[in-house]
Amino acid sequence: xxxxxxxxxxxxxxxxxxxxxxxxxxxxxxxxxxxxxxxxxxxxxxxxxxxxxxxxxxxxxxxxxxxxxxxxxxxxxxxxxxxxxxxxxxxxxxxxxxxxxxxxxxxxxxxxxxxxxxxxxxxxxxxxxxxxxxxxxxxxxxxxxxxxxxxxxxxxxxxxxxxxxxxxxxxxxxxxxxx
Amino acid sequence: xxxxxxxxxxxxxxxxxxxxxxxxxxxxxxxxxxxxxxxxxxxxxxxxxxxxxxxxxxxxxxxxxxxxxxxxxxxxxxxxxxxxxxxxxxxxxxxxxxxxxxxxxxxxxxxxxxxxxxxxxxxxxxxxxxxxxxxxxxxxxxxxxxxxxxxxxxxxxxxxxxxxxxxxxxxxxxxxxxxxxxxxxxxxxxxxxxxxxxxxxxxxxxxxxxxxxxxxxxxxxxxxxxxxxxxxxxxxxxxxxxxxxxxxx
Numbered sequence: 001x002x003x004x005x006x007x008x009x010x011x012x013x014x015x016x017x018x019x020x021x022x023x024x025x026x027x028x029x030x031x032x033x034x035x036x037x038x039x040x041x042x043x044x045x046x047x048x049x050x051x052x053x054x055x056x057x058x059x060x061x062x063x064x065x066x067x068x069x070x071x072x073x074x075x076x077x078x079x080x081x082x083x084x085x086x087x088x089x090x091x092x093x094x095x096x097x098x099x100x101x102x103x104x105x106x107x108x109x110x111x112x113x114x115x116x117x118x119x120x121x122x123x124x125x126x127x128x129x130x131x132x133x134x135x136x137x138x139x140x141x142x143x144x145x146x147x148x149x150x151x152x153x154x155x156x157x158x159x160x161x162x163x164x165x166x167x168x169x170x171x172x173x174x175x176x177x178x179x
Numbered sequence: 180x181x182x183x184x185x186x187x188x189x190x191x192x193x194x195x196x197x198x199x200x201x202x203x204x205x206x207x208x209x210x211x212x213x214x215x216x217x218x219x220x221x222x223x224x225x226x227x228x229x230x231x232x233x234x235x236x237x238x239x240x241x242x243x244x245x246x247x248x249x250x251x252x253x254x255x256x257x258x259x260x261x262x263x264x265x266x267x268x269x270x271x272x273x274x275x276x277x278x279x280x281x282x283x284x285x286x287x288x289x290x291x292x293x294x295x296x297x298x299x300x301x302x303x304x305x306x307x308x309x310x311x312x313x314x315x316x317x318x319x320x321x322x323x324x325x326x327x328x329x330x331x332x333x334x335x336x337x338x339x340x341x342x343x344x345x346x347x348x349x350x351x352x353x354x355x356x357x358x359x360x361x362x363x364x365x366x367x368x369x370x371x372x373x374x375x376x377x378x379x380x381x382x383x384x385x386x387x388x389x390x391x392x393x394x395x396x397x398x399x400x401x402x403x404x405x406x407x408x409x410x411x412x413x414x415x416x417x418x419x420x421x422x423x424x425x426x427x428x
Contacts, residue, residue: 079410080410134417141415142400142413145392148388
């Protein structure tokens with residue numbers, strides 16, 4: 001009985017703090033959004049975009065630390081499905097400038113070749129076309145179209161790969177934003 | 180008995196046990212002798228072999244249809260489960276922090292909400308209270324204001340101007356204002372001669388969002404798509420033989 005009464009009191013106290021704070025926060029957010037809205041112009045058509053593609057080797061051996069050059073995607077690397085790996089090694093990173101309906105190819109030192117094109121999009125999302133070859137650079141592994149919010153990360157995981165003493169799986173993290 | 184093979188007196192069960200190598204000693208010798216002497220028993224034994232072969236082939240075919248990535252996923256899930264169990268049984272289970280955390284369980288959500296609301300209030304109040312002369316500082320906390328105020332501010336205050344290559348001309352007009360602010364803060368010095376690493380720091384921090392797949396063709400290979408709610412991964416099957424590319428490190 002006593003713990004329940006204590007919990008009720010605590011909940012009541014917290015609620016009395018929460019309600020005014022939330023109300024003030026909501027009013028302020030609406031006010032800020034209203035001021036910000038006129039300044040924010042979003043192009044409904046995506047004509048140009050820039051993408052960065054990171055090729056990463058994920059290994060099940062390692063100390064679990066995320067290297068500095070992959071710190072920006074730490075949130076993904078410590079979460080499913082990449083939390084199964086113990087180390088990550090950046091194999092290469094490429095910047096790809098995209099124009100609407102024009103394919104841009106980029107090659108990685110692993111031998112894989114990637115082709116990206118901007119198919120369009122709406123206010124929020126970019127629609128992209130992706131081709132990726134086998135490590136021989138010739139045989140196609142996949143052809144796909146996908147949409148993703150500006151700056152969203154899309155992952156493509158390939159086969160086993162060995163780089164120096166490290167063996168693991170190679171994956172590509174693709175981030176695109178309209179320009 | 181109807182279970183007997185022909186007139187041999189040997190039952191199918193006994194024969195099956197012998198076939199599986201489970202009959203022993205004198206019994207095994209006796210059965211072997213009977214099988215040698217009786218063509219009906221030999222025929223029955225041969226049929227058992229055919230059935231086993233068929234079953235094995237069927238299972239192998241079914242197993243081959245499951246992509247390697249799927250097996251790995253299953254093992255990874257087992258690994259994770261073991262890790263979780265190990266963590267649950269760890270020495271920290273009875274620590275002060277875990278006891279406090281357990282005690283707070285009923286009020287965790289209200290506490291988190293109160294903390295979030297307090298943080299929002301603090302930010303809003305600090306923005307509202309900021310002096311007009313500190314507009315640059317206020318703009319940093321107000322992404323919406325940056326879009327209209329950043330360019331003139333950059334002209335008036337050279338020390339706050341964006342780094343070369345990331346100025347207002349290069350900044351994407353359609354990017355969220357907050358993202359543009361991040362661009363201005365990041366140095367951009369592309370070095371195309373770097374070893375396979377393009378300088379690609381001119382994009383803001385990536386967002387945790389799912390992708391929408393419109394169409395996918397695996398070109399003769401197998402693959403699958405996994406969505407966790409915040410991340411989309413396309414898994415591809417590639418030849419298993421690892422290729423050494425030491426130069427790429």
